[in-house]
Amino acid sequence: MEPLERYRPIVDDFEAFLDACERPLGNAVRVNTIKASVDRATTVLEEEGVGYEGVDWNPRVLRLETDSPGSTWSSFHGFTHGQEEVSAVPATVLEPEPGERVWDCCAAPGGKATQLAALMDDRGTVVANDSNLGRISALRFNAERLGATSLAVTNDDARNYSLERFDFDEFDRALVDAPCSCEGTIRKNPDALDGWSEGYLDEVSGIQKGVLGRAVQATREGGTVVYSTCTFAPEENEAVVQHALDREDCRIVDFDLELEHSPGLTEWNDEEYDDHLEQTARIYPHQNDTGGFFVAKLEVTA
Amino acid sequence: MGDDAADGASESDLAQNDGQRFGRLPTTAAERTVEGRASREEVVDYFADRFAIPPEAFDDYTFWEKGAGKIWIYGGDAPSPITIEAIGMTCLRTRQEHWKPTTDFVQRFGREAGECVIELESDEARAFAAGEDRELERWEGDWGYLIAAHRIAGALEPIGVGLYVHGELRSMVPKGRQREL
Structure with missing residues (x-):
């Protein structure tokens, strides 16, 4: 937990934050509306005797009272997909519409890409890319199990991604759920902080800046880009968004989020960020009894 | 199903299938440019003839081949x-005597099927999902690939593909998809 000490000055009720980080997280699933309505999925869970509780902010997210959420008929049929509650946030902030072209830059293992497809009623094109070939098989497996026919899966470095392979040259929306130091997953992976170092923050934030920049470039004017991580480090969050504001044609836009959250930072250590970064969201584990997350919404301006 | 290439160009004019990339299926056999490739019409007809899935179910989708005879269904844009x-x-x-649908396809589109659907009791359904074969003498329909389904939350739901021969239903659920439920 020691690396988290650096966030004492920015987290309200820091002790509650630390306590929450030490508690294991329960099992959450997202209802995959490509294959079943929320009604049908929950009726199947009830028939199987699996207890569940809905969450206030999203009718498609359920907390399950079972230790083996993968061994249910509802999972076998692809009606539900194990997905941490906060990781269902960025796709809802992106708000893709049926028929659009959407890019998920860092898509494996596919929970968010298939969520995007579901939000689009599985109509349109979701380009699900990941640079890691080993993780592509998990992405493909999940896409097929969840019945997502709108996914095109590619294996490339998102930082210099080429659209030449397709017959369109820009996306309507892009999701950058970036590789990160994963501090916010500590409740799921107790060793998440084991390799933590400031040097790693520098290294990974370079990748994050490259991917977000390319996502803004590949999205049409007026289109939307959502940037998210599962970490608390401002170097990987506000600083990355600030970098995109400085170099790419985009601006921060506000969004509604019914989960309790804190505003993004406008300063960290000796750095100052644009005032609009207050419109980004930091979700801390003690606020909603979830993992930790950061989300920013950008509009492409040229 | 696989022998009507003669309807289109002669075999010598046709390109060999490149298994490393996706090629969209021709609308009909007459428009075929790749040797041995099934046409969209043949695929849609197969699902209609075998499982009575209405052809309209596929109006918004395209079909693609990659590898030798592996067909993909896609709803998005691509050249x-x-x-x-x-x-x-x-x-x-495809490219084999008896075409075989995938487990994930029948889960996604099999609710539209009206034929060659075998309804399983709950213990049979669990065994099927675990990949087990079962004696099932009661089936009086066609032999070959069937959609195995069970009644769940008040409606029939496809589980996967089974191969029915000699009074036995063999589960074709792939190893990675099998579950003990």
Whole structure:
């Protein structure tokens, strides 16, 4: 937990934050509306005797009272997909519409890409890319199990991604759920902080800046880009968004989020960020009894 | 099903199938440009003839081949040919005597099927999902690939593909999809 000490000055009720980080997280699933309505999925869970509780902010997210959420008929049929509650946030902030072209830059293992497809009623094109070939098989497996026919899966470095392979040259929306130091997953992976170092923050934030920049470039004017991580480090969050504001044609836009959250930072250590970064969201584990997350919404301006 | 290439160009004019990339299926056999490739019409007819899935169910989708006879169903935009990792989902294995739908395809589209659907009791359904074969003397329909389904939350739901021969239903659920439920 020691690396988290650096966030004492920015987290309200820091002790509650630390306590929450030490508690294991329960099992959450997202209802995959490509294959079943929320009604049908929950009726199947009830028939199987699996207890569940809905969450206030999203009718498609359920907390399950079972230790083996993968061994249910509802999972076998692809009606539900194990997905941490906060990781269902960025796709809802992106708000893709049926028929659009959407890019998920860092898509494996596919929970968010298939969520995007579901939000689009599985109509349109979701380009699900990941640079890691080993993780592509998990992405493909999940896409097929969840019945997502709108996914095109590619294996490339998102930082210099080429659209030449397709017959369109820009996306309507892009999701950058970036590789990160994963501090916010500590409740799921107790060793998440084991390799933590400031040097790693520098290294990974370079990748994050490259991917977000390319996502803004590949999205049409007026289109939307959502940037998210599962970490608390401002170097990987506000600083990355600030970098995109400085170099790419985009601006921060506000969004509604019914989960309790804190505003993004406008300063960290000796750095100052644009005032609009207050419109980004930091979700801390003690606020909603979830993992930790950061989300920013950008509009492409040229 | 696989012997009507003569309807189109002669075999010598046709390109060899490149298994490394996705090629969109021709609308009909007459428009075929790749040797041995099934046409969209043949695929849609197969699902209609075998399982009584209405052809309209596929109006918004295109079909693609990658590898030798592996057919994918896709709802998005893409040029043909295209070299990427996956396009939509695998749906059917062709280039063999008996075409075989995939488990994930019948879960996604099998609710539309009206024929060659075998309803399983709950213990049979669990065994099927675990990959086990079962004696099932009661089936009086066609032999071959069937959609195995069970009644769940008040409606029939496809579980996967089974091969029915000699009074036995063999589960074709792939190893990675099998579960003890």
